């Protein structure tokens with residue numbers, strides 16, 4: 375188990391917004407100007423057919439939730455296991471609730487779309503998490519997941535005395551992890567991602 379998916383470390387990291395805001399502050403769009411958050415929002419938007427129920431897991435401070443909530447015809451529930459992040463997301467006018475992705479408090483087939491942005495690499499049991507996503511998705515629904523590559527900010531990490539982060543759900547491994555649960559997996563790589571989440 376790496377530090378990144380040690381539940382105690384992850385809970386401590388996200389007990390308050392400071393660490394997430396610091397990570398955000400060193401983030402930049404890719405060299406060709408693509409913003410992965412915009413790309414994720416576009417992927418969600420493309421999946422919508424008429425009115426839709428969307429679940430966001432690991433919503434952080436609710437930045438994306440606010441944008442998803444503004445899409446026409448959308449009913450959104452945003453979840454995170456950090457009570458503080460649920461509070462901050464609710465302030466944005468989003469229906470925000472505490473939940474661990476491994477134990478989603480929703481009925482089977484409740485959502486048209488599930489979105490997980492930069493959070494699956496933190497989950498101790500990704501198989502259980504993906505079973506839960508699969509369970510709450512309607513048949514034919516869409517799961518949009520975003521992650522980083524293993525070389526993400528590696529130079530910066532090494533210069534700071536750290537090492538490359540090899541995670542269980544990275545650009546390198548995410549597609550094969552998802553193929554174990556979903557029949558139709560479409561991968562979209564953005565070049566030169568310099569950001570950190």
Ligand SMILES: C[S@@+](CC[C@H](N)C(=O)[O-])C[C@H]1O[C@@H](n2cnc3c(N)ncnc32)[C@H](O)[C@@H]1O
Pocket residue numbers: 384388394431432433434435437438453454455456459473474475476490491492493496497498571
């Ligand atoms: C790197 S942050 C990303 C936050 C947000 N999606 C964004 O893009 O800004 C990871 C988030 O996942 C949440 N998280 C980690 N493990 C989780 C779990 N098992 N269930 C629910 N949320 C979790 C953390 O509390 C944190 O808000």
